[in-house]
Amino acid sequence: xxxxxxxxxxxxxxxxxxxxxxxxxxxxxxxxxxxxxxxxxxxxxxxxxxxxxxxxxxxxxxxxxxxxxxxxxxxxxxxxxxxxxxxxxxxxxxxxxxxxxxxxxxxxxxxxxxxxxxxxxxxxxxxxxxxxxxxxxxxxxxxxxxxxxxxxxxxxxxxxxxxxxxxxxxxxxxxxxxxxxxxxxxxxxxxxxxxxxxxxxxxxxxxxxxxxxxxxxxxxxxxxxxxxxxxx
Numbered sequence: 001x002x003x004x005x006x007x008x009x010x011x012x013x014x015x016x017x018x019x020x021x022x023x024x025x026x027x028x029x030x031x032x033x034x035x036x037x038x039x040x041x042x043x044x045x046x047x048x049x050x051x052x053x054x055x056x057x058x059x060x061x062x063x064x065x066x067x068x069x070x071x072x073x074x075x076x077x078x079x080x081x082x083x084x085x086x087x088x089x090x091x092x093x094x095x096x097x098x099x100x101x102x103x104x105x106x107x108x109x110x111x112x113x114x115x116x117x118x119x120x121x122x123x124x125x126x127x128x129x130x131x132x133x134x135x136x137x138x139x140x141x142x143x144x145x146x147x148x149x150x151x152x153x154x155x156x157x158x159x160x161x162x163x164x165x166x167x168x169x170x171x172x173x174x175x176x177x178x179x180x181x182x183x184x185x186x187x188x189x190x191x192x193x194x195x196x197x198x199x200x201x202x203x204x205x206x207x208x209x210x211x212x213x214x215x216x217x218x219x220x221x222x223x224x225x226x227x228x229x230x231x232x
Contacts, residue, residue, distance in 0.1 A: 030140045030141045030142075031142055034114065034115065035142065037114075037115045037116070038103050038115070038116055041103040041105075041115070041116070042091075044088065045089075045103060049160070049162060053163060054078065054163060056076035056078045056217070057079060058074045058076055058077075059074060059077055059221065076217070076221065078163040078164065078217040078218055079163075080125050080161060080162060080163050082125060084106065085106050085107035085109065085112065086107055086111065086115070087105065088106075088116075089106055089161060089162070090103075090126060090159050090161040090162075091104065091159065093158040093160075094155070094157050094158075095155075096150060096151055096155045096156070097146075097147040097148065097151065099144060101160075102116055102117060102142075102144050103116045104117045104118070104119060104126075104134060104159065105117070105119070106118070106119050108121075108135050113141065114141045115141075116136070116141075116142060117134050117145070117194075119132065119133070119134050120133040120134070123184060125161065126159040126161060127159065127163055127166035129190055129218070129222050130190070130191065131185065131186055131192075131193055132191065132192050132193070133183075133184045133193045133194075133195070134192065134193070134194050134195075135194070135196065136195075136196055137196070137197075138196045138197045138201075139200055139201050145194070145196035148194070148196050148207050149200075149207065151170055151209055152173075153171065153172075154170060156170075157170065157194075157211045163217050163218075164216060165216060166213060166215070166216035166217070166218070167213070167214050167215040167216055168190075168211035168214060169211055170209055171212045172210040173207075173209055174208050175198050175205050175206070175207055176206050176208055177205060177206070180206070183208045189212060190213030190216075190219070190222045191210060191212055192212075193208065193210050193211075194208070194209045194211070195207070
């Protein structure tokens with residue numbers, strides 16, 4: 001009987017050590033791994049952004065203006081090419097929660113999200129018309145969206161890409177089920193949808209933040225298309 005108690009005691013001790021070791025790996029070691037990847041990607045992306053920006057497309061004004069009215073100025077549109085899955089393409093800054101120049105990657109697969117927030121490939125890139133969707137970890141691998149619950153309506157979100165800096169303001173905040181894929185649906189105008197797990201340390205639900213473009217290279221173009229980009 002005493003032997004069995006001893007064996008059980010040691011089993012519990014080792015189980016506890018393994019559990020704490022796993023938690024430590026998830027919370028701290030993955031953060032260290034992520035920090036190294038972010039630092040390497042930051043240097044490469046800054047070098048890329050130091051090169052001349054892509055030339056915009058010039059959109060001719062509507063020729064059907066009423067007689068006597070001044071002809072509108074041509075509108076510049078800045079398209080952007082997608083990078084390959086797993087490659088970095090931009091920096092995310094959210095002052096409210098202390099995020100500054102976090103590298104964003106193309107793709108939302110498991111390996112990409114270990115590097116940082118990832119862009120859902122079937123949605124437009126940030127800064128383009130439509131609804132760009134970005135997802136990120138809440139509690140591991142740098143936990144970029146750890147404090148997402150602190151965001152409030154009106155908060156500023158910025159994403160810098162090869163075409164410039166695109167500013168958004170938070171318009172909606174909602175907790176949904178993981179099966180609610182409608183949150184990634186197309187939206188008229190310029191939108192950024194960000195998703196993460198909810199609550200912290202659980203994947204039971206999703207916290208979703210919708211932000212609307214208010215400034216950036218393509219705001220004039222979006223307004224010219226009647227897509228109601230909002231200026232501050």
